[in-house]
């Protein structure tokens with residue numbers, strides 16, 4: 366079964382736009398769980414434009430499902446934050462300064478030694494590690510050598526090309542997933558997954574453990590409401 370982890374960054378964006386506590390991020394996270402989500406994902410960025418560092422502690426104190434913190438481990442503040450929080454999973458993302466959103470995976474060959482060190486830091490603290498990668502077989506192979514528990518396949522390219530040729534769009538993901546399965550590493554996926562492209566992805570990728578979805582899910586909730594939206598995303602996965 367593929368788990369749905371709801372990324373609540375966009376809820377924090379809305380909250381921050383007025384400076385108060387509406388919508389209440391913690392309440393939304395608890396409601397996501399109540400409506401069936403099996404995890405909560407946040408991606409604190411150094412400028413705290415959506416998730417604030419304090420939010421992670423507030424969330425960790427109350428959520429009962431899998432807490433996944435994504436971010437850039439080159440920021441010492443991020444490393445300290447994750448270690449202090451002890452989430453179920455940390456997802457290492459190679460964020461560049463000033464980027465609007467995540468736009469590439471780790472080069473696990475070039476940064477092999479560095480990633481090995483970081484994976485060990487988190488694993489020694491009892492935190493499962495996932496490395497965000499592009500769907501490239503060599504990147505998966507090198508990710509395995511870092512000792513990471515999982516990879517997260519960066520799905521923007523799949524989402525972009527799904528409507529023109531879904532078989533072609535998913536081909537590199539399938540090859541990467543087959544290699545990951547062969548090498549015994551877990552597979553997560555995320556970025557721009559939505560109600561149109563999710564089912565085919567989940568049905569085609571063997572042993573897809575978890576998807577983290579935020580932007581499209583929160584946008585759908587404007588029309589459908591959060592409960593119905595989560596129900597529909599879960600239905601795509603089952």
Ligand SMILES: CC(=O)[C@@H](O)[C@H](O)COP(=O)(O)O
Pocket residue numbers: 372374375407408410435458465466467497555556557579
């Ligand atoms: C790691 C990833 O795929 C991203 O989707 C990210 O978590 C979203 O971050 P923003 O909400 O800041 O665009």
Ligand SMILES: NCC(=O)COP(=O)(O)O
Pocket residue numbers: 372406435517554555556557558577578579580581582
């Ligand atoms: N890891 C991907 C994620 O958490 C959500 O990405 P998106 O659905 O906001 O594009």
